[in-house]
Amino acid sequence: MPEDDDASAGARLAIEHRMAGEVAVVAVSGAVDHTTAHQLMQAVRTGLNQTRGGFCVLDLTAVQFLGGHGLSALLKASRAAENRRRPLRIAVDHNRPVIHPIEITGLEDFLALYHSVEEALHA
Secondary structure, eight states: OOOOSHHHHHTOEEEEEEEETTEEEEEEEEEESTTTHHHHHHHHHHHHHHOOSSSEEEEEEEEEEEOHHHHHHHHHHHHHHHHTTOOEEEEOTTOHHHHHHHHHHTGGGTSEEESSHHHHHHO
16 A cells, blocks of 8 residues: 555554563554554553553553644543553653653643553552
8 A cells, every 4th residue: 555645654653562470561652643543542452451460551662753643542541441440551751752742731640651661560
């Protein structure tokens, strides 16, 4: 399938699922925008289904862009995890393309943010 422009080429999202003991870790890299937000939601759902540790960790430390649709997907994923009683812990470190939009929108008050996957696993 040909790509229309450079924006679509930059909108690729890579997702990796792994287990850290009993806890599912979903690592995401690339851009989370209107074309990939649904992939983020599906990846979190998969992680929630796999986890046996009472929570799931979403690693966004390698994300290069987080747009409005991505922010909405994060909030929805976090709420869905809470409804399943398997909280979503989000590792963002100091990744400016991720933490900056979260802070600007005030979502840090609603999301469980951690500086690293290790911190999220052991909190």
